[in-house]
Amino acid sequence: MSAASVISVLDDDPYVRAAINNLLESRGYVVRTFASTEEFLRSTDSNDTSCVIADVQMPPINGIDLLTQMRAQGSAPPFIFITAFPDESVRARALKAGATCFLAKPFAASDLMQCLDHALAAGRENLE
Template sequence: MSRYSTVSVVDDDPSIRAALNNLLKSQGHIVHTFASAEDFLRSSQLNDTSCVIADVQMPTMSGFELLEQMRAQGHAAPFILITAFADDRTRARALSVGVIGFLAKPFAGLELIACLDDALREHRGGTDA
């Protein structure tokens, strides 16, 4: 898998943003973090992101609502949802709306990296280029 993909992390928890920023940068990715879905939607990174990793539950706009907004605007970047409240209903909803990955916090860094690699590979049409 080639590196230097741009990954956008959207989570209201600063410790999660910092941890994911460090993990993903250590894997060679360009990382941009956002404290809210609205901040991400207003950013210049919206059009340049290779994958979005977003929390399900945030104060004003959920990860599901962010995905819906992005798709409505024509953005097809793969999406990974993370949550501290992973129940079967939320997982089923996530998979039904087309997220590439759904991870329950706390998750292992390697689990996220594998999920991200799969998402980027699928987004690039199944190639490692």
């Protein structure tokens, strides 16, 4: 793990944001949390994030649309999707759009950390 890894957490549930924030900060990551995709896009953190962890179901721009929009603009941080409503068709859309992982809530901290390790490794490979 790089000390400079900035993880952006997007979820409209403040308890989910806080839990993920606490987990990741306890592991040494720099964490930025956002209540919406719009809030994330307005921030400068969208430009220097090492990985995005986003809820799939967020109004008005859902996580998959955010990923697609960022890819179209040339931004390619790895994405991990989390959702309380796991659906195979949504999972397939997320992975086809380029998501690294798709986790159903509630998920184990170890599963999120495994996804994050994989995502950051993939992100480093894309930079090389």
